[in-house]
Amino acid sequence: MNGISQTLDPAIARSLLRELGESARAFRFEVAPNPCVGAAVLAGSKVVSRGFHRVWGGPHAEVDALRLAAESSVPQSEWDTMLVTLEPCSTTGKTPACVDAIKRSGIRRVIVGALDPDPRHRGRGLEILEEAGIEVLVDPVPSPLQDVAPHFLHWNDNERVRRPRPWTIAKWAQTLTGQLSPPEDIGGGRWISGPTSVAEVHKLRGRVDAIVTGVGTVLHDDPRLTVRPMGAPGLAVDPSNLSKGSPPPQGPARIVLDSWLRTSPTARLFEESQDGELAGPVVIVALPGADPIRRRALEAAGATVHTSRGMDRFTLDLRDLWSWLWSQGYQRVLLETGPTLLRNALDAGFVDQLRIYTGNVRGGEGESLAPWLTEAKLLERLHRESGQDAVLEAFLR
Numbered sequence: 001m002n003g004i005s006q007t008l009d010p011a012i013a014r015s016l017l018r019e020l021g022e023s024a025r026a027f028r029f030e031v032a033p034n035p036c037v038g039a040a041v042l043a044g045s046k047v048v049s050r051g052f053h054r055v056w057g058g059p060h061a062e063v064d065a066l067r068l069a070a071e072s073s074v075p076q077s078e079w080d081t082m083l084v085t086l087e088p089c090s091t092t093g094k095t096p097a098c099v100d101a102i103k104r105s106g107i108r109r110v111i112v113g114a115l116d117p118d119p120r121h122r123g124r125g126l127e128i129l130e131e132a133g134i135e136v137l138v139d140p141v142p143s144p145l146q147d148v149a150p151h152f153l154h155w156n157d158n159e160r161v162r163r164p165r166p167w168t169i170a171k172w173a174q175t176l177t178g179q180l181s182p183p184e185d186i187g188g189g190r191w192i193s194g195p196t197s198v199a200e201v202h203k204l205r206g207r208v209d210a211i212v213t214g215v216g217t218v219l220h221d222d223p224r225l226t227v228r229p230m231g232a233p234g235l236a237v238d239p240s241n242l243s244k245g246s247p248p249p250q251g252p253a254r255i256v257l258d259s260w261l262r263t264s265p266t267a268r269l270f271e272e273s274q275d276g277e278l279a280g281p282v283v284i285v286a287l288p289g290a291d292p293i294r295r296r297a298l299e300a301a302g303a304t305v306h307t308s309r310g311m312d313r314f315t316l317d318l319r320d321l322w323s324w325l326w327s328q329g330y331q332r333v334l335l336e337t338g339p340t341l342l343r344n345a346l347d348a349g350f351v352d353q354l355r356i357y358t359g360n361v362r363g364g365e366g367e368s369l370a371p372w373l374t375e376a377k378l379l380e381r382l383h384r385e386s387g388q389d390a391v392l393e394a395f396l397r
């Protein structure tokens with residue numbers, strides 16, 4: 001970074017980039033598959049604001065930093081430099097391109113910690129800034145990206161770029177012995193995690209494009225799979241996200257893998273949504289041989305029925321299905337289902353991220369997924385508490 005003018009010491013710029021990268025890492029499970037990014041607006045060597053990409057679908061770090069700078073006491077005419085840990089984006093995705101926000105801000109110099117690893121975008125953001133007369137410097141020291149966002153490199157690997165599929169977060173609640181169904185006399189034979197965790201899950205549902213479940217869960221639990229505020233106004237969905245089109249205003253799509261259309265047309269999935277409840281469209285995925293009469297009844301109840309290839313005569317092929325989900329525009333999906341579908345999705349390598357709630361419940365029924373929780377398969381583990389429950393968040397290798 002030898003080109004940096006006298007007002008900013010390169011060593012200070014580098015250490016600030018590193019600090020921004022480390023702080024951005026706190027949001028890794030919220031923003032994945034997006035990278036963790038931090039940005040700062042400077043006036044001379046004074047840091048006016050620090051911004052971060054905080055939630056998937058929410059503002060990027062550059063926009064967050066510019067917003068916070070606007071709220072500071074330092075006038076915009078004095079902002080001269082932006083530091084950002086990753087090359088600013090140049091295309092509109094869930095949010096508008098950051099290069100445009102930077103150009104509008106009057107900032108004259110951008111110092112970047114790493115180039116975009118996606119070959120389709122790499123270098124483009126920098127070119128656009130330079131064309132606008134903004135000085136651009138790239139830190140030649142190895143990027144902090146490997147440290148702060150290994151999942152993003154994974155997301156951009158060749159195989160995945162060739163055959164895209166949604167980023168998939170598997171969330172489940174388990175008893176102390178790792179089972180997904182509690183004993184009959186606890187939680188109505190259904191609930192393992194406590195109210196704080198359930199509220200968190202509604203927030204997570206509000207930050208995905210689709211929720212995928214298996215018909216076993218629909219038959220046993222008769223779930224709604226909607227986003228609900230759970231008595232805490234504003235907790236489930238951030239309205240500022242909604243207004244930007246993410247997640248879809250009606251809530252994430254509810255997708256049921258149901259080879260033979262065993263879902264009942266009177267399932268709670270089809271009930272009208274209540275006030276404050278976001279109920280996405282219901283899509284049922286079946287094998288081509290499923291009964292047409294059942295299909296018509298489900299369509300009359302409000303479902304869209306999609307037929308998909310079987311891996312054999314009896315089981316839907318997850319590989320085709322995950323490609324189809326992507327083709328429908330579902331980029332980030334939540335797998336909220338029972339052990340049968342969870343195990344198949346884990347075995348097929350289609351789970352990218354885990355959120356597991358362990359409740360203080362002894363015993364339970366059904367298969368334990370504990371073998372999946374061996375350290376060897378997890379990256380970036382985070383253990384935390386949620387009310388009375390223990391939570392494990394991780395990326396899968």
Ligand SMILES: NC(=O)C1=CN([C@@H]2O[C@H](COP(=O)(O)OP(=O)(O)OC[C@H]3O[C@@H](n4cnc5c(N)ncnc54)[C@H](OP(=O)(O)O)[C@@H]3O)[C@@H](O)[C@H]2O)C=CC1
Nearest residue numbers: 172173180214215216217220258259316337338339340341
């Ligand atoms: N603790 C928790 O977090 C949760 C617990 N549960 C509990 O789990 C139990 C239900 O679990 P389970 O019976 O395993 O049900 P699942 O929800 O995993 O559904 C499995 C069914 O989905 C259908 N399916 C279609 N394609 C596939 C595929 N490729 N791979 C796997 N399944 C496929 C199959 O039925 P078909 O062949 O007919 O299509 C299969 O039997 C309930 O007791 C429920 O309460 C459920 C969700 C979360």
Ligand SMILES: Nc1c(N[C@@H]2O[C@H](COP(=O)(O)O)[C@@H](O)[C@H]2O)[nH]c(=O)[nH]c1=O
Nearest residue numbers: 173190191192193221223224225226336
């Ligand atoms: N049992 C269990 C969960 N179960 C999941 O929640 C679904 C019910 O959704 P809804 O009808 O919208 O409330 C259920 O079918 C299953 O997918 N979730 C948790 O956070 N903790 C729990 O202990």
Ligand SMILES: [Zn+2]
Nearest residue numbers: 060088089098
């Ligand atoms: Zn951006």
